[in-house]
Amino acid sequence: MTQRELFSPHFSIWPRQFVFENWSNAVIRLWPHFATSAIVSICTSALTLLVTAPAAYAVVWLKVRGRAAILSFMLTSQMLPAIVFVIPLFVLFSRVDLVNTLPGLILGDMTFTVPFALIMLGAYLREFPYQLVEAALVDGAGQWRAFFSIVLPVTMTGMITVAIFSFLMPWGDLIFALSLITESGLQPLTLELYKAVGVYGIDWSFLLPGSLLTALPAVVFVVAASRFIVAGFTRGALH
Amino acid sequence: MRQLEAIRARGATAPEAGGRATPRRRAAWRTALSSYSFILPITIFGLFLLVYPVLYSLALSFRDATVETFVGGDMPFVGLSNYEQILASSTFWQALENTVVFTFCSILFQFAIGFLLALFFQNRFPLKNVLIALLLIPWIAPVLTAANTFKGLFNEVGPINQIAHLLGIPTVPWLASPGFALAATIVANIWIGFPFNFILLYSGVCNVPPEIYEAARIDGASYWRRVAHITLPILKPVTVAVLMLGTIYTVKVFDLVWIMTGGGPANTSHLLSTYAYQVGFSILNFGQAAAIATVIVALILSLNLFQLVLQRR
Numbered sequence: 001m002t003q004r005e006l007f008s009p010h011f012s013i014w015p016r017q018f019v020f021e022n023w024s025n026a027v028i029r030l031w032p033h034f035a036t037s038a039i040v041s042i043c044t045s046a047l048t049l050l051v052t053a054p055a056a057y058a059v060v061w062l063k064v065r066g067r068a069a070i071l072s073f074m075l076t077s078q079m080l081p082a083i084v085f086v087i088p089l090f091v092l093f094s095r096v097d098l099v100n101t102l103p104g105l106i107l108g109d110m111t112f113t114v115p116f117a118l119i120m121l122g123a124y125l126r127e128f129p130y131q132l133v134e135a136a137l138v139d140g141a142g143q144w145r146a147f148f149s150i151v152l153p154v155t156m157t158g159m160i161t162v163a164i165f166s167f168l169m170p171w172g173d174l175i176f177a178l179s180l181i182t183e184s185g186l187q188p189l190t191l192e193l194y195k196a197v198g199v200y201g202i203d204w205s206f207l208l209p210g211s212l213l214t215a216l217p218a219v220v221f222v223v224a225a226s227r228f229i230v231a232g233f234t235r236g237a238l239h
Numbered sequence: 240m241r242q243l244e245a246i247r248a249r250g251a252t253a254p255e256a257g258g259r260a261t262p263r264r265r266a267a268w269r270t271a272l273s274s275y276s277f278i279l280p281i282t283i284f285g286l287f288l289l290v291y292p293v294l295y296s297l298a299l300s301f302r303d304a305t306v307e308t309f310v311g312g313d314m315p316f317v318g319l320s321n322y323e324q325i326l327a328s329s330t331f332w333q334a335l336e337n338t339v340v341f342t343f344c345s346i347l348f349q350f351a352i353g354f355l356l357a358l359f360f361q362n363r364f365p366l367k368n369v370l371i372a373l374l375l376i377p378w379i380a381p382v383l384t385a386a387n388t389f390k391g392l393f394n395e396v397g398p399i400n401q402i403a404h405l406l407g408i409p410t411v412p413w414l415a416s417p418g419f420a421l422a423a424t425i426v427a428n429i430w431i432g433f434p435f436n437f438i439l440l441y442s443g444v445c446n447v448p449p450e451i452y453e454a455a456r457i458d459g460a461s462y463w464r465r466v467a468h469i470t471l472p473i474l475k476p477v478t479v480a481v482l483m484l485g486t487i488y489t490v491k492v493f494d495l496v497w498i499m500t501g502g503g504p505a506n507t508s509h510l511l512s513t514y515a516y517q518v519g520f521s522i523l524n525f526g527q528a529a530a531i532a533t534v535i536v537a538l539i540l541s542l543n544l545f546q547l548v549l550q551r552r
Contacts, residue, residue, distance in 0.1 A: 051280045058277035070278060070285070077289050079539050081491040083512045084532045087519050088292035088299060111288050118281065143273040172381030174494040179520055190383045194498060204391060211387040215380035222372050222379055 026209040030189060034213075036102070037171055037188040043106045045166040048113040053159060056121035057151055061130050062143070071122070078115040082175045085111045090179050100183045108180050109170035116169070117162045124158030125151075164221050171217055189214050293536070299529035306523045314526070321530035330506045331531070334514040337421055341428070341496075341510060342489040348429045349485060350478075353436025357444045358466065360437075371441070378434040386498035389427035390414065393499075420500045420508040428495055432488065436481055443477035444470065483546055490539060511535050 059067040089108055090099065098104030128151065136146040152159065170176075177191040187195065193210050196203065300321055302314040325331050356374070360367065377385060392399050393413035400410040413423045447470060455465045471478075493512040496502065502509035502517055509517070511531060519528030 051284050054277040055281035058274060062274040062277060063271075064274050064278055066278070066282075070281065073285060073289070076540070076543070077285075079487045079491075079543065080293075081493065081512050081535060081539075083493060083515045083519075083528075084296060084536055085289075085292050087515070087525055087528050087532055088296040089288075090520075091299065091304070091525055092292065092295060107288060110284070111292075114281070114284060115289075143270065143277070147277070168379060168381075172383065172494075174383055174497070175516070179516075190381060193383060193387065202390075207387055208391060211384045215376070215384040218380040219376060222375055 022205040023209045023213075026206055026213060029206065030192060030210055030213060033187055033189045033192040036186060037190070040102055040105055040109065040188055041167045041171045043102075044109045044113055044170040045163050047106065048110055048117045048166040049159065049163055051110075052114055052117040052121055052162075053152070054147060056118050056125050057128075057147060059118070060122055060125045061128070061133070070118075074115040074118045077111070078119060082112060082173075086175055086179045093180060099180055100186060102186065105176060105180050105186075105188075106170075108176040109173055112173075113166040113169050117166050120162050120165070121155075121158060124155055124162075128155055161225075164225065168218055168221065172214075296529045296532050299526055300533045302526050304524070304526035304529070317526070321526045322534075325527055325530050325534070330509060330514060333506065334502075334509040334511050337508060338490065338510045338512075341421065341425055341492070342486060344425045345428045345432060345489050346482060346485045348425075349432040349436045350481065352429070352433040353438075353440050353481075356433070356437045357440040358470070360441055361444055371438070374437060375434045377431050378438075382431060382494040383498060385427055385431050386495045389423065389430070390499050393423045414500055415504050417504055417507040420504060424496045424499050424508060427499060428489070428492060431495065432485065435488070436485065439477055439481045440474060443474045447473050486542065487539070490535075490542075511538075 055070065058064050059071055086108070089111070093099045093104050093108075098107070132150050132154065133146045136150055137143075141149070171188075172190060173188075174190045174194060177188050178194065181187055181191060189210075193207065193214060196207055196210065299314070301316060301318060302308075303317045303320075304314045308314045360371065391397050394400070395410070395412045395415070399413070403410050411419055413419045451469055452465055455469060460468070491512070492510060493516065496508060496510050496513050497516065500508040502513045506514075512535065515528050515531035515535065518531060519525050
């Protein structure tokens with residue numbers, strides 16, 4: 001961070017003592033977009049977990065038909081670049097008036113968080129001691145009750161790690177925001193910064209502090225939860 | 240106790256229902272039904288937002304979907320015409336070549352840097368865990384941050400050229416020169432991707448039992464011999480995973496190149512993804528863009544198939 005911060009004075013059209021002003025200007029200008037990004041990322045993360053947590057559990061531990069199909073389909077989806085989904089989604093969403101809406105952007109972002117989250121949660125849940133659930137079922141608890149009162153608490157670390165990643169991915173997304181949000185006022189942070197490179201050339205005194213501010217949540221999460229993140233990384237990728 | 244009671248209760252109800260095990264069957268039914276309710280949301284999501292769009296994109300690639308036809312709603316079927324036009328465009332072939340070069344160079348350097356760092360982090364030193372966390376930032380931070388920073392670094396009057404000027408090396412307008420723009424994006428992508436290689440290789444290196452190194456050292460094997468004959472063979476499965484995932488991630492790159500060069504100058508730094516985006520959203524020819532997307536899907540699936548065949552052997 002600090003190393004990269006040092007670069008900004010080079011481009012600053014202001015003298016050195018005004019450098020802090022660039023930062024405050026960037027914060028003021030980006031504040032509403034910060035809020036938009038937060039709404040989109042929190043909703044994407046929450047919905048992703050809602051969809052994938054029960055599914056990952058079922059795919060790993062329950063006898064359901066089609067579990068192999070779901071898993072291999074999600075693996076394939078994870079390999080496809082966003083552009084494969086962006087083009088049809090733009091055409092489809094413009095027919096059902098989801099272009100230029102935050103729900104539309106959230107659904108678009110979920111096309112990459114859901115496959116990712118399912119695979120990573122699957123890796124976590126494989127280590128879950130299923131005997132706990134069996135005991136509860138014998139006690140007469142329903143599947144869902146067992147899921148909420150046993151599976152979720154026991155696998156909380158994994159759930160939180162996946163939630164963090166499902167938050168950071170839409171936070172950094174550009175392609176879906178760029179294609180699905182064309183109206184001003186709804187741009188997330190990345191789109192606002194992308195559009196800042198306008199016809200009048202590049203205003204580095206805004207662009208660089210702004211870009212570094214965009215990285216803030218990622219830096220906070222890395223510092224706060226580096227251990228979980230490292231563990232999550234290796235697990236999701238290698239299993 | 241409660242378990243026993245539950246079993247007793249179940250035993251008591253079964254004969255009461257008279258003859259056939261209907262309640263048990265009904266219970267089994269209910270269990271199956273609730274099991275399926277776990278995968279219901281993801282099935283609906285997958286069908287509507289993953290399967291349907293990909294199939295729709297495939298259908299779109301055979302249709303004339305430009306601004307005029309798109310607004311009117313009837314997009315006439317044009318057969319393979321979109322594919323013919325794409326394969327006839329030199330930008331497509333340039334983008335394909337760039338994608339291969341971009342992927343190969345990125346992965347080569349990311350892996351080399353990641354591997355050397357992993358070896359270095361085998362040593363114990365203060366603040367090691369803090370450093371590991373800091374090293375992860377380029378990977379976790381939004382691509383936009385790195386893209387704009389490197390755009391600044393490679394700027395005509397940016398630090399790289401300022402340093403070159405100080406050293407008396409002739410300066411190059413990196414992002415505005417056909418030969419250098421792609422190279423600049425590769426450098427930026429190496430910076431973004433090396434932490435991923437590092438962290439996976441590092442976790443692999445940590446699993447090597449230290450006794451093996453000790454034994455080899457006693458036998459008089461030099462450091463690099465130990466690396467070549469112990470570390471590398473043990474890391475083989477991790478290496479395969481890293482290279483495979485690295486290839487997938489790199490073929491997916493869009494934001495970085497789109498922000499840094501936009502595919503320019505004169506379309507020389509396009510990747511397949513940025514080219515498809517430009518055809519779709521700048522030229523507004525969604526049929527052709529969908530055709531490029533289909534080519535990308537075909538390439539990735541065949542790469543995947545190739546990897547499966549390799550693994551079987």
